[in-house]
Amino acid sequence: xxxxxxxxxxxxxxxxxxxxxxxxxxxxxxxxxxxxxxxxxxxxxxxxxxxxxxxxxxxxxxxxxxxxxxxxxxxxxxxxxxxxxxxxxxxxxxxxxxxxxxxxxxxxxxxxxxxxxxxxxxxxxxxxxxxxxxxxxxxxxxxxxxxxxxxxxxxxxxxxxxxxxxxxxxxxxxxxxxxxxxxxxxxxxxxxxxxxxxxxxxxxxxxxxxxxxxxxxxxxxxxxxxxxxxxxxxxxxxxxxxxxxxxxxxxxxxxxxxxxxxxxxxxxxxxxxxxxxxxxxxxx
Numbered sequence: 001x002x003x004x005x006x007x008x009x010x011x012x013x014x015x016x017x018x019x020x021x022x023x024x025x026x027x028x029x030x031x032x033x034x035x036x037x038x039x040x041x042x043x044x045x046x047x048x049x050x051x052x053x054x055x056x057x058x059x060x061x062x063x064x065x066x067x068x069x070x071x072x073x074x075x076x077x078x079x080x081x082x083x084x085x086x087x088x089x090x091x092x093x094x095x096x097x098x099x100x101x102x103x104x105x106x107x108x109x110x111x112x113x114x115x116x117x118x119x120x121x122x123x124x125x126x127x128x129x130x131x132x133x134x135x136x137x138x139x140x141x142x143x144x145x146x147x148x149x150x151x152x153x154x155x156x157x158x159x160x161x162x163x164x165x166x167x168x169x170x171x172x173x174x175x176x177x178x179x180x181x182x183x184x185x186x187x188x189x190x191x192x193x194x195x196x197x198x199x200x201x202x203x204x205x206x207x208x209x210x211x212x213x214x215x216x217x218x219x220x221x222x223x224x225x226x227x228x229x230x231x232x233x234x235x236x237x238x239x240x241x242x243x244x245x246x247x248x249x250x251x252x253x254x255x256x257x258x259x260x261x262x263x264x265x266x267x268x269x270x271x272x273x274x275x276x277x278x279x280x281x282x283x284x
Contacts, residue, residue, distance in 0.1 A: 036064045037072055037119060038128025040097075047137045050109060050170065059100045059117060059132055061089055064125060069093045072119055074100060080113035082106055083136065107138035109170055140168035145175060146279015153271040154255055155184035165276065166195075173200045173207065180272075181215045189216040196230060198242065204282025206244040208234065209251055212264065219257040219267055226257035229264055238266070247280040249273070 040060045048054065063070065070091045078084060082105040091098040102115060115134040124130040145167040149160035164178040177196040181189040194216030199207040209232040217228040232253040233240040241252045251272040256264040 035067075035070060035123070036125040036128065037123050037130075038062055038125045039117070039130070039132040041132060042129045043133040043135075045135045045137075047139050049139055049141045051141070053104070053107070053138060055104055057102050057104060057134070057136065059102065059134065060097055061091075061100060062097050062128075063091055064096070066094050066096045072098075072123070075118045077116045078113075079115065080107075080111075082111075082113055083115050083134075085115070085117075102134065102136075104136060107136070109138050109140060112137040140170050140174065142166040142176065142178075143169055144279070145281070146276065148177075148249075148274040148276040148278070150177075150180060150184065150272060150274040152180075152184050153269065155181065157184055160275070163274070165279065173202070174198075175200060179216075181217060185217075188218075191216055200282070204280070206242045206249060208232075209242045209253070212256075214258075219255070221257070221267075226259060226265070228267075229256045229258055230254075230270060231256045231264060231266065238269070246282070246284050247276040249276060 038061065040062055044057075044059060046057055061072065063072075071088045072091070073088050074086070076085045076087070083102055084105070085100060085102045089098045089100045100117060107113065113136050115136075116131065117134065118131045121130045143166060145165045147162050147164045150163045151157060151160055155161075161184050163180045163183045166176050166178050168174040168176075175198050177198070179189075179192040179194055180196055181194060182192045194214055196213050196215075197210045199209075201207045211232060211234055213230045213232075215228050215230050218225040219228045220226075230253055231238075231240070232242060232251060238254045239252050240254065241250070243250050249272075251270075251274075253270045253272070254266050255268050255270045256266045259265050
């Protein structure tokens with residue numbers, strides 16, 4: 001199994017070598033003709049909770065000079081009516097940066113919405129970005145619910161690994177294992193933030209696990225790397241289940257991989273056993 005998983009850090013290192021052209025800035029080594037522009041980042045991800053939700057977010061663009069005032073048309077595609085923005089961004093005279101402001105309206109808690117911003121590719125700088133992908137999430141307020149000792153068939157840990165557990169303050173029995181594979185095998189999941197959500201009933205017994213969860217790892221098959229996805233299918237296919245006896249829980253699932261186009265390939269079985277020995281709210 002380990003031979004087929006390609007570490008994410010190595011992928012990032014290769015990417016950095018390919019994309020890094022100069023230490024002296026994005027305009028180095030190339031003479032631009034006329035005004036050219038770039039989004040300062042190709043993607044921007046924002047996560048808010050109900051108490052800190054902002055009514056707008058700012059995406060910055062840079063141009064190649066600071067001459068006269070200039071208006072750059074922006075084609076904006078918003079996935080939801082909760083997001084909106086203007087059809088252009090204006091650079092003030094003497095300024096080489098301008099802000100495109102996205103207005104944020106009402107979002108449902110737990111809802112993630114996206115937008116794509118773009119301008120004419122003929123106006124992009126040689127090393128710039130003509131498109132920016134934006135995502136906005138109104139997340140739950142997550143608070144500590146203790147921790148568990150976890151075993152994973154996928155990670156092949158021979159001794160239990162302690163994994164934090166959190167509960168959603170606004171949720172109805174919604175919990176999550178906080179970055180479980182980061183704790184289980186950091187060599188393959190080097191970043192936190194890939195949580196596994198699950199639900200308990202009113203008696204704090206196992207109810208369900210989210211059906212599809214990206215775990216922060218890659219699966220490499222025949223030289224091609226895919227994002228690994230933990231699949232716990234609600235209909236019980238492939239033996240998927242989530243059960244408990246007191247504070248001892250079992251997840252039978254499948255490890256899959258994202259092949260694109262909304263399709264998930266199934267790769268191997270995953271079994272997670274855990275003892276919620278710190279903070280379990282139900283009967284032991």
